[in-house]
Amino acid sequence: MRLPMFAALLALLLSACGASEDAPSPGRVENVWVRLPAVDGRPAAAYFEISGGESGEVLIAIDSSRVENIELHETIDEDGVMRMAPIMTVEVPPGETIAFEPGGRHAMLFGISAEITPGTPLPLDFRFENGRDTRIEAVTIGAGDEAPFEEEN
Numbered sequence: 001m002r003l004p005m006f007a008a009l010l011a012l013l014l015s016a017c018g019a020s021e022d023a024p025s026p027g028r029v030e031n032v033w034v035r036l037p038a039v040d041g042r043p044a045a046a047y048f049e050i051s052g053g054e055s056g057e058v059l060i061a062i063d064s065s066r067v068e069n070i071e072l073h074e075t076i077d078e079d080g081v082m083r084m085a086p087i088m089t090v091e092v093p094p095g096e097t098i099a100f101e102p103g104g105r106h107a108m109l110f111g112i113s114a115e116i117t118p119g120t121p122l123p124l125d126f127r128f129e130n131g132r133d134t135r136i137e138a139v140t141i142g143a144g145d146e147a148p149f150e151e152e153n
């Protein structure tokens with residue numbers, strides 16, 4: 001009678017171990033902030049950091065109920081002329097962090113709700129290729145305000 005019980009317990013323990021191996025810790029989105037436009041109707045820009053976790057992450061989109069359209073952009077230096085180009089996906093390798101920061105990659109927010117003023121949290125839904133969604137309340141600041149998070153590089 002005792003042996004089947006032991007076997008059942010062992011099976012339970014093994015399946016618990018298996019579960020943790022199948023689900024490596026996911027990446028994270030941190031330090032999310034939005035600089036609102038100086039003039040109403042202009043786009044805002046969002047900045048953040050994404051870590052890849054143990055398995056790596058692929059960011060495919062950002063949505064918000066308060067913004068009509070959000071695009072991912074990179075900044076390209078073409079013979080000293082800076083211009084923006086859309087990027088479709090952002091691949092974050094395991095253990096690495098990719099920063100979206102002023103002068104580099106950023107998310108462009110077109111048609112932002114007029115109710116969002118500096119200091120109003122703005123919900124952003126980060127969508128990943130593996131089907132995971134993460135909602136973050138971004139910190140919003142005015143056009144001339146200082147960035148709210150220290151840059152760590």
Ligand SMILES: [Cu+2]
Binds near residue numbers: 073084106108
């Ligand atoms: Cu842009």
